[in-house]
Amino acid sequence: MGEAKKLFIKTYGCQMNVYDSERMAEALGGQGYVATDRADEADMILLNTCHIREKAAEKVYSELGRMKPLKEARPDLKIGVAGCVAQAEGEEIMRRAPVVDLVVGPQSYHRLPEMETAVRQGARALDTDFPEEDKFAHLKARPKAARAPSAFLTVQEGCDKFCAFCVVPYTRGAEVSRPADRVLSEARDLVERGVREITLLGQNVNAYHGHDGSLAGLIRDLDRIEGLARIRYTTSHPNDMDDALIAAHADCEKLMPYLHLPVQSGSDRVLKAMNRKHTAESYLRLIERIRAARPDILLSGDFIVGFPGETDQDFEDTLSLVRAVEYGQCYSFKYSTRPGTPAAERAQVEDGVATERLHRLQALLGEQQRRIQDAMVGRVVKVLFEKPGRLPGQMGGKSDHLHAVHVQAPDAAVGSIAPVRITESGANSLGGVLA
Numbered sequence: 525m526g527e528a529k530k531l532f533i534k535t536y537g538c539q540m541n542v543y544d545s546e547r548m549a550e551a552l553g554g555q556g557y558v559a560t561d562r563a564d565e566a567d568m569i570l571l572n573t574c575h576i577r578e579k580a581a582e583k584v585y586s587e588l589g590r591m592k593p594l595k596e597a598r599p600d601l602k603i604g605v606a607g608c609v610a611q612a613e614g615e616e617i618m619r620r621a622p623v624v625d626l627v628v629g630p631q632s633y634h635r636l637p638e639m640e641t642a643v644r645q646g647a648r649a650l651d652t653d654f655p656e657e658d659k660f661a662h663l664k665a666r667p668k669a670a671r672a673p674s675a676f677l678t679v680q681e682g683c684d685k686f687c688a689f690c691v692v693p694y695t696r697g698a699e700v701s702r703p704a705d706r707v708l709s710e711a712r713d714l715v716e717r718g719v720r721e722i723t724l725l726g727q728n729v730n731a732y733h734g735h736d737g738s739l740a741g742l743i744r745d746l747d748r749i750e751g752l753a754r755i756r757y758t759t760s761h762p763n764d765m766d767d768a769l770i771a772a773h774a775d776c777e778k779l780m781p782y783l784h785l786p787v788q789s790g791s792d793r794v795l796k797a798m799n800r801k802h803t804a805e806s807y808l809r810l811i812e813r814i815r816a817a818r819p820d821i822l823l824s825g826d827f828i829v830g831f832p833g834e835t836d837q838d839f840e841d842t843l844s845l846v847r848a849v850e851y852g853q854c855y856s857f858k859y860s861t862r863p864g865t866p867a868a869e870r871a872q873v874e875d876g877v878a879t880e881r882l883h884r885l886q887a888l889l890g891e892q893q894r895r896i897q898d899a900m901v902g903r904v905v906k907v908l909f910e911k912p913g914r915l916p917g918q919m920g921g922k923s924d925h926l927h928a929v930h931v932q933a934p935d936a937a938v939g940s941i942a943p944v945r946i947t948e949s950g951a952n953s954l955g956g957v958l959a
């Protein structure tokens with residue numbers, strides 16, 4: 525066999541893309557590729573892209589522009605585009621960017637090995653099908669190499685909700701759940717390879733129905749895997765938060781006290797226009813029930829400001845909802861028009877107005893995050909050590925509540941979990957000492 529070819533993957537977007545990038549690297553491993561973190565020495569560059577907002581999608585074309593000289597210097601270099609922009613704009617990418625050899629959508633990447641063979645022979649290859657077959661069932665078994673203590677595991681993909689602003693139902697397709705036995709065996713393999721924490725992924729992960737007992741049933745089965753210490757899941761939709769899942773937060777020991785539950789807006793008028801199919805009030809009642817099950821749960825969310833038709837009063841309603849919930853961590857975005865979605869046709873909010881609202885919302889969310897983080901000082905929390913910190917003898921990891929924590933712990937092993945007394949609260953992380 526000749527020397528291994530090198531593969532450089534650049535990942536944009538959500539955690540599912542991070543997981544997909546790993547699986548694509550593994551699929552190309554079978555074609556003789558090893559990973560590199562240097563684009564300039566790669567034989568193949570894959571951009572795993574995100575289409576969620578305009579800026580994310582534009583990045584792809586500017587990145588491809590930067591690749592032109594690389595390709596001119598080394599005509600053997602193959603360039604591929606994967607992910608949600610590939611799905612949404614595959615043919616346009618082929619037309620606009622002659623440097624691109626290969627375009628593969630999120631549901632077709634099990635076909636990468638054949639596509640790679642084709643492009644090595646000089647062809648250009650495009651596959652943005654939503655195939656009948658399940659890509660996971662067609663990917664080879666995962667390699668056995670040791671890995672980092674925290675891993676993502678996709679269990680559900682796609683979305684049937686069709687929020688009026690969102691491209692995901694078009695780029696990822698309809699909701700599909702992976703069978704529980706496959707998920708459980710992949711989880712066991714990950715644990716054998718050193719994983720202590722698994723985050724289950726899905727665009728609507730709590731709509732998972734690959735187990736008789738839905739997501740809660742899957743979590744309870746995972747809870748019994750020896751060696752696995754922590755379970756998380758993301759992203760959830762309020763309408764799929766069933767009683768069994770809420771109950772799991774009360775008594776499932778390995779299920780961590782953290783929940784990302786996007787609401788998008790606090791105005792019923794806007795929620796209706798967004799096609800969210802819940803109200804601000806129903807969301808607040810839901811939060812009450814979740815907190816009754818797990819009082820110390822840290823809540824996280826997503827917000828969009830400047831959705832078409834959003835008035836000052838609507839925005840004030842969003843601020844009121846945020847005040848009522850008290851989030852520990854949030855993402856907030858200015859509405860971005862996405863071609864082909866229903867909201868793109870509506871009258872848009874003036875950009876300056878949306879920017880000002882975003883700043884006000886982010887100031888409030890920032891205060892809440894700060895308050896909850898500062899309240900950890902003096903408490904003893906459990907930290908999963910993930911990697912050495914910046915200073916000598918320091919280890920970095922995450923608490924149960926997903927706070928980043930750095931600890932002076934020269935003898936602690938990566939993958940171990942230890943009680944830590946929090947002594948300081950910094951800009952985006954906590955500091956502490958072994959308790």
Ligand code: SAH
Pocket residue numbers: 576577689690691692726727728759760761786788826827828857858859860861862
């Ligand atoms: N499936 C998840 C998240 C999908 S995308 C869910 O339903 O919660 C992640 C976040 O991006 C969304 O929650 C939303 O806040 C934001 N988002 C999606 N489309 C957007 C758009 N057109 N403009 C701005 N933000 C958007």
Ligand code: SF4
Pocket residue numbers: 683684685686687690691692693727728761
């Ligand atoms: Fe997009 Fe709404 Fe589906 Fe989330 S639930 S992926 S925001 S359409």
Ligand code: F3S
Pocket residue numbers: 536537538539540541573574575576607608691692695696
């Ligand atoms: Fe982006 Fe696709 Fe994820 S649009 S957020 S990469 S599902």
